[in-house]
Amino acid sequence: MSSNLLSGAKILLECLSRENVDCIFGYPGGVTLPLYDAMYDSPIRHVLVRHEQNAAFAAQGYARATGRVGVCCATSGPGATNLVTGLVDALMDSIPIVALTGQVSSKLMGSDAFQEADTFGITRSATKHNFLVKNIHDLPSIVHEAFYIAASGRPGPVLVDITKDVFQGQAHYAPVSEIHLPGYKVHADGHAGQIRRAAQMIWEAERPWVYAGGGVIAAEASDELRKLVELIDAPAVCTLMGLGGLPAEHPNFISMPGMHGSYAANMGMTHTDLIIALGVRFDDRVTGRLAAFAPHAKVIHVDIDPAEISKNRAADLPIVGNLARVLPRLSAEIAELKPAMQARNAAARQEWWKQIREWKAEHPLVAERSATEIKPQHLMAEIDRLSGGRAIVTSDVGQHQMWAAQLVRFSEPRLWINSGGLGSMGFGLPSAIGAQFARPDKLVFSICGDGGFQMSIPELATIANHGLPIKIVVMNNGYLGMVRQWQELFYNNRLSQVELSTFPDPEKLAGAYGFKGRTVENPAELAKALEDAVAEPGPFLLNVKVTAFENVFPMVPAGGAINEMVLRPPQPVEA
Amino acid sequence: MQQIISLLMENKPGALMRVTGLLSQRGYNIESLTVARTLDPTLSRMTITVEVEPSSRAQVIKQMNKLINVLQAADVTEGASVNREMVLLRARTAQSSRTAILKEAEIFQARVVDSSTEGFALEVTGDPEKLDEFIDVMRSYGEIDVTRSGIVSMSLENKKLRLSPPVPAGPALDEDLELQEAE
Numbered sequence: 001m002s003s004n005l006l007s008g009a010k011i012l013l014e015c016l017s018r019e020n021v022d023c024i025f026g027y028p029g030g031v032t033l034p035l036y037d038a039m040y041d042s043p044i045r046h047v048l049v050r051h052e053q054n055a056a057f058a059a060q061g062y063a064r065a066t067g068r069v070g071v072c073c074a075t076s077g078p079g080a081t082n083l084v085t086g087l088v089d090a091l092m093d094s095i096p097i098v099a100l101t102g103q104v105s106s107k108l109m110g111s112d113a114f115q116e117a118d119t120f121g122i123t124r125s126a127t128k129h130n131f132l133v134k135n136i137h138d139l140p141s142i143v144h145e146a147f148y149i150a151a152s153g154r155p156g157p158v159l160v161d162i163t164k165d166v167f168q169g170q171a172h173y174a175p176v177s178e179i180h181l182p183g184y185k186v187h188a189d190g191h192a193g194q195i196r197r198a199a200q201m202i203w204e205a206e207r208p209w210v211y212a213g214g215g216v217i218a219a220e221a222s223d224e225l226r227k228l229v230e231l232i233d234a235p236a237v238c239t240l241m242g243l244g245g246l247p248a249e250h251p252n253f254i255s256m257p258g259m260h261g262s263y264a265a266n267m268g269m270t271h272t273d274l275i276i277a278l279g280v281r282f283d284d285r286v287t288g289r290l291a292a293f294a295p296h297a298k299v300i301h302v303d304i305d306p307a308e309i310s311k312n313r314a315a316d317l318p319i320v321g322n323l324a325r326v327l328p329r330l331s332a333e334i335a336e337l338k339p340a341m342q343a344r345n346a347a348a349r350q351e352w353w354k355q356i357r358e359w360k361a362e363h364p365l366v367a368e369r370s371a372t373e374i375k376p377q378h379l380m381a382e383i384d385r386l387s388g389g390r391a392i393v394t395s396d397v398g399q400h401q402m403w404a405a406q407l408v409r410f411s412e413p414r415l416w417i418n419s420g421g422l423g424s425m426g427f428g429l430p431s432a433i434g435a436q437f438a439r440p441d442k443l444v445f446s447i448c449g450d451g452g453f454q455m456s457i458p459e460l461a462t463i464a465n466h467g468l469p470i471k472i473v474v475m476n477n478g479y480l481g482m483v484r485q486w487q488e489l490f491y492n493n494r495l496s497q498v499e500l501s502t503f504p505d506p507e508k509l510a511g512a513y514g515f516k517g518r519t520v521e522n523p524a525e526l527a528k529a530l531e532d533a534v535a536e537p538g539p540f541l542l543n544v545k546v547t548a549f550e551n552v553f554p555m556v557p558a559g560g561a562i563n564e565m566v567l568r569p570p571q572p573v574e575a
Numbered sequence: 576m577q578q579i580i581s582l583l584m585e586n587k588p589g590a591l592m593r594v595t596g597l598l599s600q601r602g603y604n605i606e607s608l609t610v611a612r613t614l615d616p617t618l619s620r621m622t623i624t625v626e627v628e629p630s631s632r633a634q635v636i637k638q639m640n641k642l643i644n645v646l647q648a649a650d651v652t653e654g655a656s657v658n659r660e661m662v663l664l665r666a667r668t669a670q671s672s673r674t675a676i677l678k679e680a681e682i683f684q685a686r687v688v689d690s691s692t693e694g695f696a697l698e699v700t701g702d703p704e705k706l707d708e709f710i711d712v713m714r715s716y717g718e719i720d721v722t723r724s725g726i727v728s729m730s731l732e733n734k735k736l737r738l739s740p741p742v743p744a745g746p747a748l749d750e751d752l753e754l755q756e757a758e
Contacts, residue, residue, distance in 0.1 A: 018745050018746075019745065120589060121592065125596055128643075130589075132588065132589065140744075144745065177743065177744060178742060178743050178744055179741060179742060179743075180742075182585075182738040182739055183584070183585060183642070183643055183645050183738070184643045184739055185737070305641070306637055310633075311634055
């Protein structure tokens with residue numbers, strides 16, 4: 001099939017096949033009719049979601065669970081604008097997705113045609129890059145460019161807006177052999193001299209500290225991270241985006257750092273003399289007040305994105321490169337220096353570990369339980385037990401997300417799927433759909449709050465439709481818990497618009513879609529209820545009524561230094 | 576202080592929007608912007624003058640360099656570069672001042688591009704401060720209208736332009752990346 005006359009819609013599907021796309025999450029509409037007509041004969045699976053935002057979230061779930069590019073599709077106008085939250089979410093968390101949108105015919109563009117919106121303009125700042133295709137001859141190379149840009153370098157979302165006349169037009173299709181993006185720089189290797197200097201600095205440090213993030217996951221560098229951590233025997237924290245980058249059971253793993261990080265994680269970050277920052281961006285939720293962050297530390301910052309270097313915290317030693325490439329070379333340099341340098345700070349490092357163990361013992365992250373009500377932490381501990389570090393856990397945004405991040409352990413990358421940077425409520429359920437399609441072999445828990453769950457309820461239909469065996473666990477406290485927590489702590493407990501007094505009966509709700517659901521509120525029944533949900537071959541909706549007024553601790557108040565954590569309510573404890 | 580940024584970019588729809596969007600999304604006001612194609616018609620050279628706080632300047636340049644359509648973005652505020660601007664100025668003047676205006680124009684090396692009973696249209700190029708002075712002087716003779724081009728800048732340093740080579744189309748296999756990065 002070297003050259004034959006095909007419609008634009010068919011050419012698009014040919015290009016998607018060449019990109020090994022096996023699944024598209026989408027919603028059809030007027031201008032994408034020609035595309036959906038072509039899809040009728042295509043081997044590529046299309047999953048009909050119930051709202052375009054969830055198509056973008058599902059594509060992200062697919063991408064986050066596999067590292068492959070997720071694909072979503074929407075029509076012009078409202079279809080495209082509904083994707084925007086999912087695109088920005090992917091941009092913030094560096095998740096590779098390609099969004100395909102229909103656009104009105106090129107002759108109608110700019111005429112306020114039916115379902116016309118300036119998708120190209122609207123999504124400019126919502127994507128890593130976007131394209132507008134008005135000429136069928138540009139289509140093949142643009143599609144391949146879109147996938148290349150989404151997946152390479154610092155991954156991210158790319159949108160391709162395609163006019164209806166391009167879908168309908170005919171052209172001789174010959175597969176594109178190469179693409180050329182002269183201005184797109186993928187920095188991969190890292191500077192050899194800098195890597196050598198980093199190895200030297202690491203041995204010179206008395207209190208080294210590894211701060212690893214989502215970049216480790218994106219680069220598939222978790223094995224390399226483990227090797228490095230073991231080689232230098234340094235304590236390591238993984239950020240919200242990096243959980244699973246180092247196995248939670250690893251003896252060097254401390255916890256997540258930052259606003260809801262553990263005492264040991266934040267004290268360690270404050271007292272270290274060398275931060276080895278790997279694929280992180282010194283986000284405000286991690287650093288707290290920047291001026292007070294890690295005051296004694298030099299910083300080695302390895303990141304694939306040069307714009308992240310010294311953005312928030314100046315790097316003493318920057319290395320721009322792909323962690324999968326840099327870490328093995330860094331480890332090799334470290335190993336080479338080891339015989340000469342190992343003894344140098346051995347005593348200081350022993351002291352450092354002793355201090356860290358003391359911090360851990362002083363204020364461990366414990367899953368509290370009560371005999372009379374289900375504590376949210378109890379729920380997370382039970383999910384952790386059933387997962388055994390191996391299940392995929394998607395979460396929504398809020399208190400449950402933080403408790404899950406603190407207490408559910410992940411033994412490998414791509415199991416913990418959550419909206420970190422943007423914090424999009426409604427993410428948990430649709431991302432579980434994408435993850436389950438990508439990994440049908442995996443047990444998938446979707447942990448939602450009662451707020452976020454109700455933002456995504458329409459997707460229960462998608463789940464039921466495909467019989468996806470997702471275990472939906474609603475941590476139901478009857479409140480928008482995180483907002484309420486801040487109102488309690490910082491707004492004189494004036495609870496404004498945070499009460500969710502109505503929640504659908506889960507048995508009836510799930511039953512309406514043809515699967516099982518129930519409520520559990522007795523702590524003695526929790527374990528069994530979760531086990532039953534997991535044992536159910538199909539989907540299950542478990543509504544878990546938890547302590548209404550539980551708050552997430554430790555907590556660094558906004559604008560505070562991370563060593564000034566509030567460990568327990570009500571009064572702050574001296575750090 | 577103004578930051579002067581020189582960009583070499585692909586001559587494509589939307590490329591300008593990406594650059595200006597990057598500034599406007601940070602709340603920066605563009606003082607002037609000029610853009611036109613280069614010897615290679617697929618590329619454009621852009622000069623932007625923008626008020627950016629000194630602490631953010633490096634970050635802005637890095638973000639611009641990340642744009643797919645941008646081949647090179649450089650801060651030319653300091654360092655070896657020539658910066659020039661053009662002014663078109665219409666002076667409506669009484670007959671009695673005509674000779675004086677022509678004298679002033681000569682001092683500033685302005686050219687007369689139109690002359691009528693109502694006055695002159697003058698064209699002058701130079702560095703922006705000199706043009707400010709020219710405008711001030713002309714204003715003292717009466718009513719004027721002014722159109723400024725904004726700064727066009729050319730770096731005098733030999734910065735190596737690093738372009739990425741083509742890559743094979745299709746799924747991003749590791750080997751493809753090797754090819755891309757081997758250079």
